[in-house]
Amino acid sequence: MKTLIYYFTGTGNSLAVAKGLCSRIGDCELIPIASLIKDPGPIVPDADRVGIVCPLYFFGLPAIVAEFSSCLDLSNTDYVFSVITMGGSGGTAALRQLDGILKEAPARRGLDSGFSIRMPGNYILMYDSLGQEQIGRTIRAADRRMEEIADRVKQGFREKLAWSPIAALIHHLMNPRFIHGVHEADRKFTVDDRCTSCNTCVEVCPVENIRLENGRPVWLHRCEQCMACIQLCPTNAIQAKKTEGRRRYRHPEIGIGMLKEHARR
Numbered sequence: 727m728k729t730l731i732y733y734f735t736g737t738g739n740s741l742a743v744a745k746g747l748c749s750r751i752g753d754c755e756l757i758p759i760a761s762l763i764k765d766p767g768p769i770v771p772d773a774d775r776v777g778i779v780c781p782l783y784f785f786g787l788p789a790i791v792a793e794f795s796s797c798l799d800l801s802n803t804d805y806v807f808s809v810i811t812m813g814g815s816g817g818t819a820a821l822r823q824l825d826g827i828l829k830e831a832p833a834r835r836g837l838d839s840g841f842s843i844r845m846p847g848n849y850i851l852m853y854d855s856l857g858q859e860q861i862g863r864t865i866r867a868a869d870r871r872m873e874e875i876a877d878r879v880k881q882g883f884r885e886k887l888a889w890s891p892i893a894a895l896i897h898h899l900m901n902p903r904f905i906h907g908v909h910e911a912d913r914k915f916t917v918d919d920r921c922t923s924c925n926t927c928v929e930v931c932p933v934e935n936i937r938l939e940n941g942r943p944v945w946l947h948r949c950e951q952c953m954a955c956i957q958l959c960p961t962n963a964i965q966a967k968k969t970e971g972r973r974r975y976r977h978p979e980i981g982i983g984m985l986k987e988h989a990r991r
């Protein structure tokens with residue numbers, strides 16, 4: 727049974743989950759969502775099973791994932807699942823949002839199952855990263871959860887999606903506002919003299935939103951707020967709001983080279 731997993735990631739959590747599921751499920755291919763969105767029109771996966779793996783942004787889907795999902799034609803697919811990675815809680819709201827979008831999309835079929843996994847939070851604009859020990863503990867727990875999810879997916883587990891009134895309310899209050907300003911939110915990013923013109927920020931941005939001008943990054947206002955540029959700059963030269971002095975985060979098993987490769991596809 728062939729499986730395609732579409733994923734979006736900034737700092738590697740969702741890529742680690744997508745890779746982990748792929749290797750456990752077998753006969754599986756990974757496709758970065760950002761590589762597909764350039765060509766408008768329906769996306770028809772050639773697979774029996776389809777998964778969508780992405781981070782939670784303000785109790786909802788990243789804008790690019792919502793856009794991609796509305797183009798998915800799942801008429802030839804037997805089983806559809808999603809896994810949301812998140813720093814805290816609220817994954818159920820994003821799963822229900824995704825289910826709603828898929829039901830409006832060409833094939834008019836929703837999710838067969840949906841899961842969330844707690845991972846180290848990466849929203850450095852709001853908080854500092856966890857320490858190494860806590861990151862290790864969180865990732866070990868996430869790996870165990872990934873095992874459970876892979877087993878359920880292989881068994882073709884189907885279940886009504888969970889609903890939390892609190893998560894739904896927070897989604898309603900916060901997500902539309904975030905999405906409304908998301909592409910322009912890079913206007914608050916700045917770069918300081920620690921910049922060495924190494925080009926890493928350009929290469930890790932999944933949506934080609936950065937170019938170097940006079941050796942310094944310039945943001946092009948089609949940002950997804952994935953935090954990759956701020957988190958992965960080797961000299962911590964990129965700041966926004968209160969990021970100065972906060973520790974940077976990347977999933978420890980996902981190297982910068984891997985994130986550059988995923989952004990290039």
Ligand SMILES: Cc1cc2nc3c(=O)[nH]c(=O)nc-3n(C[C@H](O)[C@H](O)[C@H](O)COP(=O)(O)O)c2cc1C
Nearest residue numbers: 736737738739740781782784785813814815847848
């Ligand atoms: C813009 C933004 C908003 C976020 N909002 C939430 C949220 O509402 N709830 C939550 O639990 N985590 C939130 N997070 C944390 C991420 O969902 C989490 O760290 C995720 O695993 C990152 O995945 P990635 O490494 O694949 O990019 C947010 C992160 C970002 C960048």
Ligand code: SF4
Nearest residue numbers: 921922924925927959
């Ligand atoms: S990653 Fe950091 S050091 Fe490298 S070009 Fe970008 S801002 Fe400069």
Ligand code: SF4
Nearest residue numbers: 931949950952953955
């Ligand atoms: S500019 Fe930075 S935060 Fe925005 S999408 Fe690119 S890497 Fe992510």
